[in-house]
Amino acid sequence: MRHKYKQPEKVPITDRQWPDNIITEPPAWCSVDLRDGNQALPIPMSPRKKMEYFEMLLRIGFKQIEVGFPSASQDDFDFVRSLIEGNKIPDDVTISVLTQARTLLIDRTVESLKGVGKAILHCYVATSDLHGKMVFDRDRAGVLKMAVDGTVMSRESIAAAGLAGTVGYEFSPEEFTDSDLDFTIEVCEAVKDAWGTSSKETFILNLPATVERRPPYQYADMIELFRSKYSGLDETMISLHAHNDQGCATAATEMALMAGGERVEGTLFGHGERTGNLDIVILAINLQARGIETGLDFSDLSSIAKMVEEASLIPVHPRHPYAGELVFTAFSGSHQDAIKKGLDNRGKAKDLFGVEWKVPYLHIDPADVGRTYEKLIRINSQSGKGGAAYILEKEFGYTAPKRMHPEIGRMVQRMSDETGAEITADMLLDAFRSEFMDPIPVYDLIDFRREQSESPETVRVSLTLKTSTGERLVSGEGNGPISAAAHALKSDPDIIDFVLVDFMEQTLGQTADAKAVAYLSVRRGSDEREFYGAGEDVNIDRAAVQALFAALNRAAEGS
Numbered sequence: 001m002r003h004k005y006k007q008p009e010k011v012p013i014t015d016r017q018w019p020d021n022i023i024t025e026p027p028a029w030c031s032v033d034l035r036d037g038n039q040a041l042p043i044p045m046s047p048r049k050k051m052e053y054f055e056m057l058l059r060i061g062f063k064q065i066e067v068g069f070p071s072a073s074q075d076d077f078d079f080v081r082s083l084i085e086g087n088k089i090p091d092d093v094t095i096s097v098l099t100q101a102r103t104l105l106i107d108r109t110v111e112s113l114k115g116v117g118k119a120i121l122h123c124y125v126a127t128s129d130l131h132g133k134m135v136f137d138r139d140r141a142g143v144l145k146m147a148v149d150g151t152v153m154s155r156e157s158i159a160a161a162g163l164a165g166t167v168g169y170e171f172s173p174e175e176f177t178d179s180d181l182d183f184t185i186e187v188c189e190a191v192k193d194a195w196g197t198s199s200k201e202t203f204i205l206n207l208p209a210t211v212e213r214r215p216p217y218q219y220a221d222m223i224e225l226f227r228s229k230y231s232g233l234d235e236t237m238i239s240l241h242a243h244n245d246q247g248c249a250t251a252a253t254e255m256a257l258m259a260g261g262e263r264v265e266g267t268l269f270g271h272g273e274r275t276g277n278l279d280i281v282i283l284a285i286n287l288q289a290r291g292i293e294t295g296l297d298f299s300d301l302s303s304i305a306k307m308v309e310e311a312s313l314i315p316v317h318p319r320h321p322y323a324g325e326l327v328f329t330a331f332s333g334s335h336q337d338a339i340k341k342g343l344d345n346r347g348k349a350k351d352l353f354g355v356e357w358k359v360p361y362l363h364i365d366p367a368d369v370g371r372t373y374e375k376l377i378r379i380n381s382q383s384g385k386g387g388a389a390y391i392l393e394k395e396f397g398y399t400a401p402k403r404m405h406p407e408i409g410r411m412v413q414r415m416s417d418e419t420g421a422e423i424t425a426d427m428l429l430d431a432f433r434s435e436f437m438d439p440i441p442v443y444d445l446i447d448f449r450r451e452q453s454e455s456p457e458t459v460r461v462s463l464t465l466k467t468s469t470g471e472r473l474v475s476g477e478g479n480g481p482i483s484a485a486a487h488a489l490k491s492d493p494d495i496i497d498f499v500l501v502d503f504m505e506q507t508l509g510q511t512a513d514a515k516a517v518a519y520l521s522v523r524r525g526s527d528e529r530e531f532y533g534a535g536e537d538v539n540i541d542r543a544a545v546q547a548l549f550a551a552l553n554r555a556a557e558g559s
Contacts, residue, residue: 008214011181011221018224018259026287026294028237028263029280030064031057034079035098037271039069041312047079049311054083056307058090061296066096066122066265070112071105080112089117096120096170101150103157110157110167119167120204121158123150127184128175140183147171147187151194168202169195172241176207177214181222185229192232200237205230206265208241209252211274216252220259227260239263242278244270249278254286268308269316269323285322289364298322301369321363328366331380335361336387379423380416388412388428395425398432401504401519404532411435435554436534437546442556443467443495445549448542450481459484463545467494481541482520485548496556497525502532503547505540516540520547524555531555 034053038044045053050068057065067083068076080097083089095116099109101123113119125147126135132143151171158167171191173184188205195203207226209219219242227233240261242249253264266278281301284294298304305316305323318325330336342349342359349358357365379388388408392398400408415423415431423431447464454460461484462475476488482503489495502521507514515538521530533550537543 011218013221013225018220021258023257030265031062032066032265033267035066035068037267040273045311050079053311064094069098071099071108077112084115094118096122098122101125101146103153106153106157110161120170121154121167122170123154124172124174126174127187128178131175144187148190148194151191170204170206172206172208175210177209198235204237204239206239206241212243212245216248217255219252220255223256223261224259237263241265244275250282253278282321299370322369328371340386340390379412391425391428396429397508399506403502407532439550439553440557442553448545461485463488482544485545498522501530516543518544518547520551522551522555
């Protein structure tokens, strides 16, 4: 293995500037989903699916879309014609088409563009010695001639078709990052001379990391060095096209933008040859998360992901940074607790940090990509009390007191140990009600009545209850219904010795028929452990007494 691979040679750059640069403006975005992304699919898209995909790209906001390789297949040729003849291309959108540097292929490609409003003819020639010697069997002079001849043929074919001024030109020195930089610059200078006077809108040099062999910062080094030596920057758009062979396409592209890249080619979710292209979704939302308006709309990312999955037959990974099913989900108890506190204190965070969004463990607001908070936290054996309490509150409205959270956490842990699986929100609700509202009835409340008291400062209640020794009526007085009920129960010898510890009530819902929910804890005699119960009823007094019975039943069972 020692001689099989080696470190890539350092880029001979001095006085490197790009690491201190900050991206403040978005690049020009070019989707290559319908060409690069499509040709690499196990089953390429049908013409109908390609049209649906094109329309989705328009809705997202792409102004440049590479739509195919017209000389490679009749389907691609027909698709380009259907876009033009069907008036499917908005006036502010430029389509591009790819071709190799061969006369017949160029002419066929130009033929597909007749009648177009705005388009780019994209021609490519690999400039690496690896490709030149092993694939083309040519030296560098021969490769240079291929590039220039392809450009001249493209210019002449475009003019012959009456498309001069309508169709611009893009040239890609394929395998740019594997090529000798000085030779690549020589090729690009010659291509620019062969094309003639231009503008950034009509002449593009696309400098691709066709196969990712270098660390990401070296792509930026090469872009900065290229720009420092290339003479036609005023009339040239510098474009980036990164592949993901080493998993660094996003980092490489961001760094290359810092180094002066002006345009980015990529695909939604990174589809493309081998490990794929740059994932434009990730890059664009990364920039959005840094306060940059990208011009691309991913506010309904779930629908976009569904469309891409249907078109590609490849699922989006559940850990995809923005579209993944699990990306806004926390299983860890400490993470869940921090998320809950962060969401509860967003106003405080805004004052502290001066931004609208700063929440632990959530890199962006899920609402920005069409997600909701309700499913943020999911429960399994690694979860804690905070996550379960959050689900109960956000999904079902139960705001359990903080002192109750440890008991809820123990319940969740017990459930996870028994099932060995994730606990859904509905499972959690059922367990909460069973555990804290309807525990095993050691003491059964049959009836509760609030009665007239002799003193206006006291409350009198009567309870009909059933224990192991039978059914009976007990009464008691206190400064409130809970105090009165506790005094009544303490008079019954079957009831365990207990002390009231905590009580909280809430309204469940906002209508006239809203129910009251009560949470109450007791301690058994001198035992320090608390046992919570909960009750729910349209009458708050009855809800409170139900919570008392639930707490006593749990304490009696010692659960």
